[in-house]
Amino acid sequence: MASNRPVPEAPFVPSQRSAETLAYGSVRTDEGPWEEWNPTADSIRPVRGKHRVAKQRGGGFARSSTVLGVGVIAAVSAGGMASANTGKAPVSISMPDLPNVGSLISDDEPAQDAAPALAGFGSEAAEETGQSATDAGEALRSRIMAQAESQQTQLETKAQAAAAAAAAKAQADAVAKAEKEAEAKAAAAKKKAADEAAKKAEAARLAELATQYTLPTSSYTITSTFGQAGSLWSSGYHTGLDFAAPTGTLIKAVHSGTITEAGWAGSYGYRTILTLDDGTEVWFAHQSSISVSVGQKVGTGDVIGRVGATGNVTGAHLHLEVHPGGSSEGIDPAAWLRSKGLNP
Incomplete structure (x- = not known):
């Protein structure tokens, strides 16, 4: 099994530091002065083998892990919010098979390039969960709108039926009133005709009686x-x-x-x-x-x-x-x- 070659130690001068302080940021008497070290490709040769430690640039893997954790938390939180908002069962999140850290980090590709991949996974999961919540909310909205439209249609149908019934009743009342008025007019006309006929008959009778009766005297x-x-x-x-x-x-x-x-x-x-x-x-x-x-x-x-x-x-x-x-x-x-x- 290959092992990493130790890094050369930097020279130091013990006499340049105080020996009294042991707290953070202090130096010991057995340590020499620190010098700036800028390793180069010649001074440090990449170690090749099965077990390799990728060079970190500004904590790339740490950022990738943080992004992964935030993505997972966001996805789980979105799923919980979707469950609370829609009243449905929580959305299950399937985790894809992730490659091992060694495959994500290699000498050929920078270490921080793994962070976008992990962050992308969290974003995709969050987008999938958000899309599911959006679809559930849209379905709920559509159902509510359909119920409202159905109720509105029922109200309009009832109003139209009531208006039609009122119109029919008004028409029936108008017809009945017209028939009643026509009957009254016909009865009045009939009565008038009967009265006139009776008057004529009485006049005829009296005329006939007048030929049979006379006044008892004249010039009176x-x-x-x-x-x-x-x-x-x-x-x-x-x-x-x-x-x-x-x-x-x-x-x-x-x-x-x-x-x-x-x-x-x-x-x-x-x-x-x-x-x-x-x-x-x-x-x-x-x-x-x-x-x-x-x-x-x-x-x-x-x-x-x-x-x-x-x-x-x-x-x-x-x-x-x-x-x-x-x-x-x-x-x-x-x-x-x-x-x-x-x-x-």
């Missing part, structure tokens, strides 16, 4: 109405309708019927009662004369007597009363005549 003035209160009447109110007209004015039958009474009737003076086919009695009072007899059949417009001032009166007039069904209580003659198409 209404002086007292039905129900009018006063002391002139024994009942305290007027029981008929008064047609004031000159004495002798003709009195006519308002409708066809039978004469059931004709003669003197006390305060009514001369009175004629005409019973119609439906049983209604029409009284004609205060006549000056009677032209018919009991049991006689008369038609509409036939003369039955003349206007006078007999009985309890203040002047010549025809007192007309209407008693449906022959009842003792009469009704308003004006309303009854209007129901027959006549306007007294």
Whole structure:
């Protein structure tokens, strides 16, 4: 086995140093003065063999070891940070097979060249770990963004569905309202048409009745109405309708019927009662004369007597009363005549 040749000792002069101090930076009495030594290739020949010690330039191997340690620590720290940030299992770091120190350091290549290789390994490991952490963070970001987009899509879908439902409801309400308005208008139009038809029918009926009924006299003035209160009447109110007209004015039958009474009737003076086919009695009072007899059949417009001032009166007039069904209580003659198409 080859061994390294010892380095020649440098000359020294003991008398040039103090012998009292033994601390760091001091010299002993048995040491001589130090001289600057600059070895050359001639003074030191490289030792070749299996076991070689590389020449160090400014602590190159130490720096390489430091760089390796820092790279490994950085890689492990990056892996831990990636695990903490992403919540995943720590990233395993595979260490490549490193050549032995002797192969990294040779006489042909400077020793400090090993430092970049080791530092490069640490950088590559750190870059790989950082890339893994970046990929994990990017995956987490993508997942969060996808969830946010999904939630936003769901919200937009719900909003669109709600808007569509509201629009459909509004449209349905509008259609229902329009249908209801149309129905109301149709019902109103139908009612109006029915009312108009009823009015026309009533007018036709009254027109037909008018040919069957007539007013009891002509050239008259209404002086007292039905129900009018006063002391002139024994009942305290007027029981008929008064047609004031000159004495002798003709009195006519308002409708066809039978004469059931004709003669003197006390305060009514001369009175004629005409019973119609439906049983209604029409009284004609205060006549000056009677032209018919009991049991006689008369038609509409036939003369039955003349206007006078007999009985309890203040002047010549025809007192007309209407008693449906022959009842003792009469009704308003004006309303009854209007129901027959006549306007007294």
